[in-house]
Amino acid sequence: MSEFDEEALAEVYNRGLELEKAGDLKAAAEAYCQALELDPEDHCGASIRLAAMGAVATPERMPDAYVATLFDQHADVFEAILVDQLEYCVPLLLREQLRTHAPGLYPAVLDLGCGTGLTGEALADISDTITGVDLSERIIEIAFDREVYEDLYVGEAVAFLEEFENEDGSRPTYDLIAATDVMPYLGRLEPAIAAAAARLNPDGVLGFSTETLPDDAMAGQPYIVGPKRRFAHAEGYVREVLAANGFAILAMDPITVRLEDGEPVPGHLVLARRA
Structure with a gap:
């Protein structure tokens, strides 16, 4: 697993969530792209949010790191x-x-x-x-x-x-x-x-x-x-x-x-x- 700054990732990802909720999809997409730069393995699922917004092409699958994190957190x-x-x-x-x-x-x-x-x-x-x-x-x-x-x-x-x-x-x-x-x-x-x-x-x-x-x-x-x-x-x-x-x-x-x-x-x- 690659190392990344968890606090920086949380900050930029949460900013993306707030912007998306507010309807500023362009700024939200920029924040999610920053999250992917910080964490290429994509534990937060930023790539999936980008695809759901139509900001990127549909990926072939979800990132393993995201799925594992999602279900570990809610187990x-x-x-x-x-x-x-x-x-x-x-x-x-x-x-x-x-x-x-x-x-x-x-x-x-x-x-x-x-x-x-x-x-x-x-x-x-x-x-x-x-x-x-x-x-x-x-x-x-x-x-x-x-x-x-x-x-x-x-x-x-x-x-x-x-x-x-x-x-x-x-x-x-x-x-x-x-x-x-x-x-x-x-x-x-x-x-x-x-x-x-x-x-x-x-x-x-x-x-x-x-x-x-x-x-x-x-x-x-x-x-x-x-x-x-x-x-x-x-x-x-x-x-x-x-x-x-x-x-x-x-x-x-x-x-x-x-x-x-x-x-x-x-x-x-x-x-x-x-x-």
Whole structure:
């Protein structure tokens, strides 16, 4: 991790927030650019704010440092906020979707972006072993206490899919890969979907959620950083990437991912089988 002046970063970033709130987007963008100069790894997510404002091109993914910092900071209250305030229930929706479209026992499950373990808990009764991966070390500690995971790792989702090996050098494969609330932090889906396909056993299943926006907001783009500073994906883009990587779509259901500022956040819950 690169070293940076935390006080200077906080000052310039908070100035950007105040300017953005006041509607002075040009000055806010200048402040966020200064924040990136101070901290190129972007622990504050200045690049994502710039993209949401339309000041820079849409990045392919969120900075790892930003995602890890975001969830480390909110780990202790993460679940209470997500479930109680935002009415997040995607793990349970995925469990029901599997029951409908791909019932059965899944011997080996990988829970990408496992968070505090909500998805692992939802899938426990249809799994023999579940492996969890998350960028936030503090979140992983909380997931451990849930006692539903065989193994837990701190790591970035796509890098884990592409690189992880067992101690003997073998590459584990899975019957089900779940990625609830992961794609809104990734942006470009090709690397994740391709890597998931390579980790799935024959006829293995991939289940994941996305967020989306109306067609006029997407403006023909496959993915953009939305006003809530997460990636929104066009339905057609998701379908194209899955097909290009040999997946047959079992279900692609419109869902409300969560509430935000009292308003429903639309998205899709996708279930696809490796052909």
